Amino acid sequence: MKSTDRTKNTFAITTPLYYVNDLPHVGSAYTTMAADALARFERLRGKSVLMITGTDEHGQKIQRTAESLGRSPQAHCDLVVPGFEALWKQLDIQYDRFIRTTSRRHEYIVKEFFQRVWNSGDIYLNEQKGWYCVSCEEFKDERDLLPGNRCSIHPSKEVEWRDEENYFFRLSRYQDQLLALYAERPDFIAPESRRNEVLSFVNSGLQDFSISRVNLEWGLPIPVDSSHTIYVWFDALLGYVTALLDPDSDPMLENALSKWWPIDLHLIGKDILRFHAVYWPAMLMSAGLPMPGRVFAHGFLTKDGKKMGKTEGNTLTQSNW
Ligand SMILES: [Zn+2]
Numbered sequence: 001m002k003s004t005d006r007t008k009n010t011f012a013i014t015t016p017l018y019y020v021n022d023l024p025h026v027g028s029a030y031t032t033m034a035a036d037a038l039a040r041f042e043r044l045r046g047k048s049v050l051m052i053t054g055t056d057e058h059g060q061k062i063q064r065t066a067e068s069l070g071r072s073p074q075a076h077c078d079l080v081v082p083g084f085e086a087l088w089k090q091l092d093i094q095y096d097r098f099i100r101t102t103s104r105r106h107e108y109i110v111k112e113f114f115q116r117v118w119n120s121g122d123i124y125l126n127e128q129k130g131w132y133c134v135s136c137e138e139f140k141d142e143r144d145l146l147p148g149n150r151c152s153i154h155p156s157k158e159v160e161w162r163d164e165e166n167y168f169f170r171l172s173r174y175q176d177q178l179l180a181l182y183a184e185r186p187d188f189i190a191p192e193s194r195r196n197e198v199l200s201f202v203n204s205g206l207q208d209f210s211i212s213r214v215n216l217e218w219g220l221p222i223p224v225d226s227s228h229t230i231y232v233w234f235d236a237l238l239g240y241v242t243a244l245l246d247p248d249s250d251p252m253l254e255n256a257l258s259k260w261w262p263i264d265l266h267l268i269g270k271d272i273l274r275f276h277a278v279y280w281p282a283m284l285m286s287a288g289l290p291m292p293g294r295v296f297a298h299g300f301l302t303k304d305g306k307k308m309g310k311t312e313g314n315t316l317t318q319s320n321w
Helices: 026-044 060-068 073-090 104-119 171-184 192-203 232-237 253-257 270-287
Strands: 010-019 048-056 097-100 123-133 138-140 160-169 225-230 265-269 294-298
Touching (some): 026 048, 060 073, 073 097, 104 123, 104 253, 104 270, 160 225, 160 270, 171 192, 171 270, 192 270, 232 270, 265 270, 270 294
Parallel strands (some): 010 048, 010 265, 048 097, 265 294
Antiparallel strands (some): 123 138, 123 160
């Protein structure tokens, strides 16, 4: 597996940080087993390996799920997370770090990173209007919706109209730098079909995206304005960085980045490709950090042509394996 430096003897690999609105299912197990196999392979080759997994615990969907179950969001996360740890144990996954985005150490890393991006002049306040899929935690283009204002990834869910003031990240500023990255490093995104998808998305023009929410308590406060919380994706991607901290080192970017950065491989499902192959490198450019080695996006496990997952309720969970 190519990384930025062929001679380096470390290999850091991540699974997605799984969203804890429900118990783990076969889709999350698929990615994690693949990451585990790659990590074992690199260990056999004599490399020093760090395999990272964990849970993404903020956002509207978690808050709503917790409310519907009569729990606080934190209590909900604390109930669900052990299910992931138990499943990875049952599957004999040899991960080295399990990062929870509700950890105190993560909050420090997010604050420091936010400040870097803020200092770069890449964050500004503006009006956000558009259709929001709570299951994706993402604004959707109207042209991508299914009839009845439904999300194409979650056909059973209607998107919601939002009209609010948000902080935005200046993604548009990074269009040329991203295209240069994809050109210089043709294997940055794999497989090729996914790379082409990203190229066509970025070539069609990038719009700034909102990185804060109002009226949503379950998130990290925006350092410059506590009436907003940080958009769950901005926070979750940084979990990969927090996970690099040695357990006994202070939660500072400098410490997190000292040994394992850049991460060699982000292994993900294709539904979160845009976040990892477009938003994430742009955020890193803004913060002045080197790029990860590669983003590899696999396809979905499907049932009757639909993505297997929690939202559609058509997946296999531990209880029915
Ligand atoms: Zn969706």
